[in-house]
Amino acid sequence: MKTLMVLAVSTCLAWVPAQAQSSTEERDTQSKLIALEQVVRVQALPSKDVKTLEMFLADEFVLVTLEGRMESKAETFANIQELNSLHYVMNEVQVRVHGSTAIATGLFRMSGVQRGKPFVRQGRFLDTWLNHDGRWLLISSLSTPTG
Amino acid sequence: MRLAGLMLLVMALDIAAPAQDMADPGTVAVIRELEKQWTTGHASNDNRSLALIFDNALVYLEYGHLVSKGEYLSRIKTQASSLDRITMESSDVRLRGRTALVVGIYRETQVRSGKSTVRRWRFVDTWVYKTSGWVLIAAGAAPIEN
Numbered sequence: 001m002k003t004l005m006v007l008a009v010s011t012c013l014a015w016v017p018a019q020a021q022s023s024t025e026e027r028d029t030q031s032k033l034i035a036l037e038q039v040v041r042v043q044a045l046p047s048k049d050v051k052t053l054e055m056f057l058a059d060e061f062v063l064v065t066l067e068g069r070m071e072s073k074a075e076t077f078a079n080i081q082e083l084n085s086l087h088y089v090m091n092e093v094q095v096r097v098h099g100s101t102a103i104a105t106g107l108f109r110m111s112g113v114q115r116g117k118p119f120v121r122q123g124r125f126l127d128t129w130l131n132h133d134g135r136w137l138l139i140s141s142l143s144t145p146t147g
Numbered sequence: 148m149r150l151a152g153l154m155l156l157v158m159a160l161d162i163a164a165p166a167q168d169m170a171d172p173g174t175v176a177v178i179r180e181l182e183k184q185w186t187t188g189h190a191s192n193d194n195r196s197l198a199l200i201f202d203n204a205l206v207y208l209e210y211g212h213l214v215s216k217g218e219y220l221s222r223i224k225t226q227a228s229s230l231d232r233i234t235m236e237s238s239d240v241r242l243r244g245r246t247a248l249v250v251g252i253y254r255e256t257q258v259r260s261g262k263s264t265v266r267r268w269r270f271v272d273t274w275v276y277k278t279s280g281w282v283l284i285a286a287g288a289a290p291i292e293n
Contacts, residue, residue: 060241060243062241062248062250062271064250064269064270064271064287065289066289067289067291067292068267068268068269068289068290068291068292069269069291070250070269096204096206096284096285098202098204098275098277098284099245099277100244100245100246101245101246101273101275101284103206103273103284103285105206105208105213123211124208124211124212124213126206126208126271126285126287128246128248128271128273128285130243130244130246139243139246139248140248140250140271140273142208142270142271142288142289143289144208144209144210144211144287144288144289144290145211145290146212
């Protein structure tokens with residue numbers, strides 16, 4: 001009985017440091033995912049770096065574009081190849097972590113040339129990331145126009 | 148003594164929870180039912196029932212703006228229920244462990260000053276299984292251009 005009481009008390013005492021550790025882990029995850037957003041959107045996308053995108057986009061990845069179109073991973077990669085040039089800027093990126101799932105939001109502005117036609121678009125994105133065997137993978141991305 | 152028993156029970160439940168299989172067809176039905184509850188709750192200004200299925204850290208992306216759970220629920224409480232109508236056109240539930248994505252299209256009918264407008268939206272909703280059950284953690288929609 002004494003053992004049970006000791007176990008109960010030590011479990012209670014361990015609660016506070018565990019919570020503190022949890023928020024540190026959460027901050028680490030937030031920093032990691034903000035960096036991954038930078039890698040995917042600002043670096044890999046403009047440079048058509050499919051190899052890097054392949055690493056971070058889940059096979060079942062689904063994209064909802066600013067125009068409300070839905071694209072699979074393969075369709076997204078095909079459309080990236082049609083870009084002649086792309087300049088991508090993002091800001092106000094925030095990440096909320098829910099265990100092995102995380103939601104990233106932010107503002108973006110992209111300009112460039114696609115199939116010979118210049119374009120400028122801006123909006124807000126909402127990404128869902130999933131931790132699979134220690135690796136964060138992007139499973140969905142939705143963009144919606146601002147203003 | 149009771150505390151010790153309770154602590155052991157809590158620990159045992161915590162270990163048992165991850166073993167639940169979230170990929171069964173029943174989970175898809177649960178998610179569809181929650182989506183239906185959301186639409187019904189929205190239409191009937193029932194922000195109490197919506198509060199139960201929305202996570203406290205919910206992110207709702209609407210017309211390019213981020214809306215929190217509190218902001219969404221306050222608006223639902225005050226808006227006239229007859230003005231907006233949401234009709235689901237299609238939806239696909241994709242399960243991945245304790246995470247469920249719902250991707251689909253809905254039609255929004257708005258009545259302003261006696262004039263009715265219809266707009267179609269493509270949406271992505273993200274549900275996560277937590278200790279209280281499935282809760283909505285994120286939702287967003289993009290207007291479908293013709």
